[in-house]
Amino acid sequence: VSAPGKMADILRDFLRIAARYIVAAALFHSGMRMVLNLAGTHIGPVEWITPLGEFSGAQFAGIWMGLSPTFQTLGGLVEIAAGLLLVSPRTTTLGAMIAAGCSTNSLMLHLCFRPEPWVGDAILLLLSTYLVLLDWRLLMDLFLLDRPTAPISVKPTWETPQTRKISYVLKGVFVAYFVFVTSLEMLRAAQGDKAHSEWSGVYSVASFSPANADLQHRWRVAAIDRYAERLTVRTMDGAGVTFQIQPNVPQVAPDPLISHQEHVAAMAAPDGRLTLIAPDGSASVLSYSRPDAGRLILQGALGGVAMTAELRLTPSEGLPFLGGKSYPEPR
Amino acid sequence: VSALGPAHDPLAANSKGSHMSETEMSPEKRDEGWWISFALRWGLLFWLNNAYFLFYGGNWGLRWAHLFSQDSIYAYLLQLPHKLIVPYWNVANIAVGWLATHVPGFQIPRGQFRIPVVDILGTIPLAFIWTIFDRRSRNNAVLREVVYLGVRWWLATGMFLYGSAKLIGLQGVPQGIPQPAPLDWVRPLGEISSGQLMMTWLGYSPIFRFFAGVNESLGAILLLFRRTTLLAALLILPVMVYVTAIDTTFHVGPAAGAALYGAGALYLVAREWRRLAGVFLFGKPTAPPSPKKLWSSPRLALAGRGLWVLVVAFSLWSYVLPQFKQAADIGGQQSPLCGAYRVERFVSDGRVLPEGAADPARWREVAINWFGDYIRIRRMDESELLWSADPGDPYRFLVASGHDYRYGDYGKILAKTAGLQEQLKFKELPNYGSPHTAALVSPDFPPQDAVLNPHYSRGQFFIVNFIRSGSDHVSLQGRIDGGDISADLVRVANDNFAFFKTREGLP
Numbered sequence: 001v002s003a004p005g006k007m008a009d010i011l012r013d014f015l016r017i018a019a020r021y022i023v024a025a026a027l028f029h030s031g032m033r034m035v036l037n038l039a040g041t042h043i044g045p046v047e048w049i050t051p052l053g054e055f056s057g058a059q060f061a062g063i064w065m066g067l068s069p070t071f072q073t074l075g076g077l078v079e080i081a082a083g084l085l086l087v088s089p090r091t092t093t094l095g096a097m098i099a100a101g102c103s104t105n106s107l108m109l110h111l112c113f114r115p116e117p118w119v120g121d122a123i124l125l126l127l128s129t130y131l132v133l134l135d136w137r138l139l140m141d142l143f144l145l146d147r148p149t150a151p152i153s154v155k156p157t158w159e160t161p162q163t164r165k166i167s168y169v170l171k172g173v174f175v176a177y178f179v180f181v182t183s184l185e186m187l188r189a190a191q192g193d194k195a196h197s198e199w200s201g202v203y204s205v206a207s208f209s210p211a212n213a214d215l216q217h218r219w220r221v222a223a224i225d226r227y228a229e230r231l232t233v234r235t236m237d238g239a240g241v242t243f244q245i246q247p248n249v250p251q252v253a254p255d256p257l258i259s260h261q262e263h264v265a266a267m268a269a270p271d272g273r274l275t276l277i278a279p280d281g282s283a284s285v286l287s288y289s290r291p292d293a294g295r296l297i298l299q300g301a302l303g304g305v306a307m308t309a310e311l312r313l314t315p316s317e318g319l320p321f322l323g324g325k326s327y328p329e330p331r
Numbered sequence: 332v333s334a335l336g337p338a339h340d341p342l343a344a345n346s347k348g349s350h351m352s353e354t355e356m357s358p359e360k361r362d363e364g365w366w367i368s369f370a371l372r373w374g375l376l377f378w379l380n381n382a383y384f385l386f387y388g389g390n391w392g393l394r395w396a397h398l399f400s401q402d403s404i405y406a407y408l409l410q411l412p413h414k415l416i417v418p419y420w421n422v423a424n425i426a427v428g429w430l431a432t433h434v435p436g437f438q439i440p441r442g443q444f445r446i447p448v449v450d451i452l453g454t455i456p457l458a459f460i461w462t463i464f465d466r467r468s469r470n471n472a473v474l475r476e477v478v479y480l481g482v483r484w485w486l487a488t489g490m491f492l493y494g495s496a497k498l499i500g501l502q503g504v505p506q507g508i509p510q511p512a513p514l515d516w517v518r519p520l521g522e523i524s525s526g527q528l529m530m531t532w533l534g535y536s537p538i539f540r541f542f543a544g545v546n547e548s549l550g551a552i553l554l555l556f557r558r559t560t561l562l563a564a565l566l567i568l569p570v571m572v573y574v575t576a577i578d579t580t581f582h583v584g585p586a587a588g589a590a591l592y593g594a595g596a597l598y599l600v601a602r603e604w605r606r607l608a609g610v611f612l613f614g615k616p617t618a619p620p621s622p623k624k625l626w627s628s629p630r631l632a633l634a635g636r637g638l639w640v641l642v643v644a645f646s647l648w649s650y651v652l653p654q655f656k657q658a659a660d661i662g663g664q665q666s667p668l669c670g671a672y673r674v675e676r677f678v679s680d681g682r683v684l685p686e687g688a689a690d691p692a693r694w695r696e697v698a699i700n701w702f703g704d705y706i707r708i709r710r711m712d713e714s715e716l717l718w719s720a721d722p723g724d725p726y727r728f729l730v731a732s733g734h735d736y737r738y739g740d741y742g743k744i745l746a747k748t749a750g751l752q753e754q755l756k757f758k759e760l761p762n763y764g765s766p767h768t769a770a771l772v773s774p775d776f777p778p779q780d781a782v783l784n785p786h787y788s789r790g791q792f793f794i795v796n797f798i799r800s801g802s803d804h805v806s807l808q809g810r811i812d813g814g815d816i817s818a819d820l821v822r823v824a825n826d827n828f829a830f831f832k833t834r835e836g837l838p
Contacts, residue, residue, distance in 0.1 A: 090613070113536060142617075146557070149616060215686060330705040
């Protein structure tokens with residue numbers, strides 16, 4: 001074999017290995033997130049009281065994704081299995097075919113619902129398609145022409161007993177990295193996500209003053225999300241506004257992995273004051289009291305307008321979304 | 332011998348011990364043993380049972396039923412197998428129920444998965460008896476081929492049905508209406524079931540739905556040819572697993588149907604498992620199967636091809652054409668009333684209820700669906716009323732409830748709200764937020780009631796007058812819920828809804 005030909009073979013082998021490990025790494029990462037139920041949006045009271053028409057396509061895709069842990073886990077296991085198949089040269093084509101299916105589905109979701117940039121999925125699809133096409137003759141014979149098939153050689157040009165041993169070690173390091181580093185990090189994040197504030201829930205508005213406030217300022221129903229990070233208020237005119245809640249404690253740089261947990265702990269500290277950040281960025285400091293677990297009284301100047309709202313926690317277990325009784329919808 | 336050596340020679344795959352499919356080793360001569368003989372007979376009976384009900388109950392028989400009277404020979408022949416096997420299935424149902432009660436650890440699922448489980452268990456005694464009577468024949472080449480052809484055809488028709496519905500935008504999108512439909516725009520997410528949200532998700536993006544439809548339709552086309560059947564099954568299998576997982580975890584409609592199609596695709600894949608394992612797991616050479624030919628003479632082969640053409644044409648005519656006809660009937664039209672409205676003025680028994688007074692009975696928002704035949708009303712007290720135009724069903728067209736769809740029906744519905752002043756008869760449907768639900772339906776109503784019972788809602792009909800002035804103002808008047816109601820509605824612009832602005836294409 002001529003020197004340029006050998007170089008081309010080496011380059012092809014290198015590209016194949018690089019493509020395999022890039023796709024496998026991405027699948028491990030995404031699969032672990034799904035298995036640990038970290039993908040998608042975990043919706044709660046704030047979303048329950050929001051009309052369906054007010055969700056964008058991206059939010060809608062996130063809600064759908066986060067709705068069923070079982071479905072997510074199944075999808076995650078398929079991605080991890082594909083990643084494992086890609087680690088072995090012999091099973092690469094099968095792994096790449098599954099990876100191509102997963103990334104096509106993911107790319108289509110991103111393109112159609114636009115939850116986040118789709119370039120990553122496009123690259124994964126490109127790489128997994130490349131790996132599949134390396135075996136195109138065999139696949140044509142198997143799937144389209146129904147002919148006998150002969151496997152192609154998967155040995156790299158440089159393979160010797162020594163390089164084989166090195167490759168085993170590298171594979172071990174690769175798998176260990178994902179199992180011990182990424183997984184542990186995600187487990188920590190999953191632990192943080194389990195936090196739940198006692199403030200969380202759907203509230204009816206027992207009383208609101210001033211009683212003669214404009215319809216767009218008079219609260220009708222309110223909800224606080226599971227980490228007590230957001231307060232959504234639906235007003236009498238049918239509109240809604242969501243505030244970010246900031247506890248009145250000294251702010252330290254939050255650990256992004258357990259920021260929810262830290263926020264829940266901060267909100268649990270009895271202080272009597274909190275800050276609401278409106279969508280336009282304006283901040284309002286309100287005082288609050290919780291005479292009992294089911295009542296919350298907010299008082300202060302919200303957006304410069306004095307108000308007092310007495311909120312009462314309402315049971316949500318019966319909501320159809322949470323598995324309560326539902327009735328056939330028009331079709 | 333190949334230059335790669337015997338291990339890489341595909342021809343050597345025909346020798347003993349190679350990774351070949353089960354059918355390729357002289358199938359006519361092989362004694363396959365009791366268990367495989369039993370399994371094939373059971374598979375054939377199970378498939379026949381399902382294929383018959385696909386014909387009789389689902390798509391074909393009922394589709395033509397209106398052309399024949401119940402006393403005709405057609406109706407008699409169609410129902411005869413059903414009448415013959417019903418006693419057996421009744422006994423099977425009782426036996427399975429008895430086993431579930433008395434055998435520790437034996438449980439049968441409730442709901443839609445009960446039927447396939449009873450089918451699976453119920454066909455076992457029949458297959459057992461058949462295998463015993465047929466004990467001299469342990470060669471199943473013909474039987475295997477019949478099951479193979481049957482499953483291919485059955486799977487292809489199913490994929491044509493669902494694939495074409497998605498391609499032209501009729502699945503997940505009732506009557507082609509993009510989701511969320513106007514009726515749901517003002518509805519809080521918490522009041523929607525996860526199953527409905529799943530269907531809304533499917534109906535949200537026309538491009539995603541088209542992509543899903545292409546996959547199923549391509550699978551159906553590839554199933555028509557023996558050479559590409561394996562590829563088709565490998566395309567369909569993950570899709571059906573995906574759909575079954577979605578349907579089961581989101582509690583959507585007939586998950587068992589997708590699971591059965593998945594089982595069919597799995598069978599087509601599994602019968603080539605040795606070949607697939609050789610190619611994808613062990614890196615071994617493989618050879619294609621050599622099936623038993625059912626058509627041994629040229630004339631029979633010609634007849635077989637003719638039958639193939641007939642079956643394909645019939646499947647397309649019966650499954651695909653109706654979808655196109657329905658899409659053409661709707662033709663993208665909508666009622667001028669369709670949309671979401673704010674209630675600007677509300678009068679009850681001559682008394683004006685201002686919005687600021689927050690009277691619980693006052694209407695706050697009204698949403699009217701695509702064809703103007705369903706109305707959702709949100710009141711100030713967060714309760715909700717859902718109305719359905721005459722005949723007052725939750726499903727506009729459904730064979731089982733006696734309101735089958737005929738070409739031109741959508742035009743008739745649209746004509747009812749086309750004028751500036753119209754009058755429609757409505758009935759209230761039970762709903763999560765309705766204060767009247769307890770009076771409209773018994774609390775333990777079986778879910779299939781809404782499908783099978785034309786009078787599912789016990790509500791009384793009432794007349795509503797529509798007066799439309801311009802495209803954005805509508806007045807509703809009528810004697811509703813014991814009072815004379817008049818409501819002036821102002822349209823909420825579609826662009827006020829976030830989903831509307833982010834979705835590709837037009838509503």
